[in-house]
Amino acid sequence: EVQLVQSGAEVKKPGESLKISCKGSGYSFTSHWIGWVRQMPGKGLEWMGIIYPGDSDTRYSTSFQGQVTISADKSITTAYLQWSSLKASDTAIYYCAKKVSGSYWLDVWGQGTTVTVSS
Amino acid sequence: QSALTQPASVSGSPGQSITISCSGTSSDVGDFKYVSWYQQHPGKAPKLMIYDVSDRPSGVSNRFSGSKSGNTASLTISGLQAEDEADYYCSSYTSSSTLVVFGGGTKLTVL
Numbered sequence: 001e002v003q004l005v006q007s008g009a010e011v012k013k014p015g016e017s018l019k020i021s022c023k024g025s026g027y028s029f030t031s032h033w034i035g036w037v038r039q040m041p042g043k044g045l046e047w048m049g050i051i052y053p054g055d056s057d058t059r060y061s062t063s064f065q066g067q068v069t070i071s072a073d074k075s076i077t078t079a080y081l082q083w084s085s086l087k088a089s090d091t092a093i094y095y096c097a098k099k100v101s102g103s104y105w106l107d108v109w110g111q112g113t114t115v116t117v118s119s
Numbered sequence: 120q121s122a123l124t125q126p127a128s129v130s131g132s133p134g135q136s137i138t139i140s141c142s143g144t145s146s147d148v149g150d151f152k153y154v155s156w157y158q159q160h161p162g163k164a165p166k167l168m169i170y171d172v173s174d175r176p177s178g179v180s181n182r183f184s185g186s187k188s189g190n191t192a193s194l195t196i197s198g199l200q201a202e203d204e205a206d207y208y209c210s211s212y213t214s215s216s217t218l219v220v221f222g223g224g225t226k227l228t229v230l
Contacts, residue, residue, distance in 0.1 A: 035219060044224035045165065047210050047217065061217045095164055104212035104219055105155035105170035112164055
């Protein structure tokens, strides 16, 4: 079964750093792009960026460029989303999703990681 | 501001049909066949409903259909059922470096 399993909920203070993960299984991890999507409380889906684990080619939405870092470790089939200094406005659910080869739809989604940033 | 424009809400009665529009540009929806639609129920992860404009994944009801005309894509749900009440998001390939853009989402209410 193809699965993306994300790390658990996080509660952090403003200014702290954070790295959340997304572990892929059941498919060739290095051959499929993995995207990250933000959903702020009560709001819609926002595209953050995408990484190709095979060569770590990474693309960012202009809204998130410089705000987060997307990475992947193909040896453990895991993608990451990290922040160096969290803000309260980073409070959201973050989803990872696998992009199908040869097209641009996201066929498998992680369960989401809730990040709460509060003093 | 989302890259793709969707109505904030639509509604319909059980058994009726509704259509959700998704307006883009020639840099995304208009010039490419890579439009997809996702359904999201409260507290759940999004689920793929339509891909490549009009194709349905295995297991998705044939009451869901997609189309495109010019820079606007559409999702039609026929024979509305209570379980269809959810948020719906369109997405498209974009020729910009980000590869993918989403619409702002449409809340479907089944009356």
